[in-house]
Amino acid sequence: MDIIAPVITPFRNGKIDLDLYAEHIRNITAKGVDAVFVAGTTGLGPALSVEERKALLEAAASVARRVIFQIGSLVLDDAVALAKYAERFDAVEAVASVPPYYFPRLSERQIAKYFRDLCAATSRPVYLYNYPAAVGRDVDAKAAREIGCLKGVKDTNENIAHTLAYKRLMPHMKVYNGSDSLVLASFSVGLDGVVASSANYVPEALARLREAVARGDVERARSIQFAIDEILEAARPLGYSSAVYELVEIFQGYDAGEPRPPIYPLDPEEKAWLKAAVAQAKAKLAL
Numbered sequence: 001m002d003i004i005a006p007v008i009t010p011f012r013n014g015k016i017d018l019d020l021y022a023e024h025i026r027n028i029t030a031k032g033v034d035a036v037f038v039a040g041t042t043g044l045g046p047a048l049s050v051e052e053r054k055a056l057l058e059a060a061a062s063v064a065r066r067v068i069f070q071i072g073s074l075v076l077d078d079a080v081a082l083a084k085y086a087e088r089f090d091a092v093e094a095v096a097s098v099p100p101y102y103f104p105r106l107s108e109r110q111i112a113k114y115f116r117d118l119c120a121a122t123s124r125p126v127y128l129y130n131y132p133a134a135v136g137r138d139v140d141a142k143a144a145r146e147i148g149c150l151k152g153v154k155d156t157n158e159n160i161a162h163t164l165a166y167k168r169l170m171p172h173m174k175v176y177n178g179s180d181s182l183v184l185a186s187f188s189v190g191l192d193g194v195v196a197s198s199a200n201y202v203p204e205a206l207a208r209l210r211e212a213v214a215r216g217d218v219e220r221a222r223s224i225q226f227a228i229d230e231i232l233e234a235a236r237p238l239g240y241s242s243a244v245y246e247l248v249e250i251f252q253g254y255d256a257g258e259p260r261p262p263i264y265p266l267d268p269e270e271k272a273w274l275k276a277a278v279a280q281a282k283a284k285l286a287l
C-alpha cells in the first residue's frame, strides 16, 4: 500500500523555487513517501502553465524514484503535450488527469473521448483523477470502466464505498483514495494506497499509521488518523491550499515557500493561530 504525496509547488517572488521543490521531495521520500503526485490539487496544477508543469516534472524525476504526473487541462493539446513530455522520464509510472472541468454541458461521451485521446497519446498508464467536489462531475466506477483504457484512479471522495467500487469493477486497476481523513480506512480495506496532502507535512506519521494497520494495531492507527483530522479541522477554515505550506514549516521545520495568488498565503496572524491550533496534534504525533 503506497503513500503518495501530492507535492506542494513552492513559489518565491512569483516564481517556482525548483531547488526547494526537489529538496522537499527528498525530505518526504526519505521519511516514508513512496511516490509523488506532481501538479495535483495541492500542487496547484490547474493554476500552472504547461512550461511550469514540465519544469516541476523534471525536478521531481531527478529526485524521486516514482512519479505520477497530473496533466489535466481544458486545452486537449496541452494535456497531450504533457503526456508526451512525460515519456522522457523513467521515473514516471503513470500520467493522471482530472476530467475536463468548469464546463457542465459536456456529455459522457465527450468525457470518455478526452481520456481515450490521452491513452492514445502516450505509452504510459493513464489514471483518472476523480475529484467531483472540485471538477463538478463524478466519473464513477461504471463510467471509468466504460472508458476502457484507464489503468488507475485516484478518487478524492469521502465515501470509501465510492472508491472501493473501482476495485470491484476493475480488480486490476490501481485504486487510491485522495482524502486525508480516509487514510486509515483506505489502508484497512486494502486499497493500493493513498494520495494524501498530509504526506507533505507528516510523512513519518502516515508511515507509522500504515505500519500500525499492518500489524493489526487499530487503536494506534486510529489515534494517528485522529491527530491528522484535528490538523485538517484547524487548517481548513484558513484556506487549506495555503495552510499546507505553513504546516510543512510547523511540522518539518523549513520554509516551504508560498502559494500563488489568488491562492493567497496566510497572513501573520493566521500563521500564528494555526501553529497554536495544531500544537496538541503535534505533541500527540510526537513530531
Ligand code: ELE
Residues within 6 Å of the ligand: 006, 037, 039, 040, 041, 042, 043, 131, 133, 154, 156, 178, 179, 180, 195, 196, 197, 240
Ligand atoms: C487531494 C486534495 C483534496 C489530494 C491532490 C490530492 O492534491 O492532488 O479532501 O478535498 O481537502 O485530492 O488534497 O483534498 P480534500 O491528491
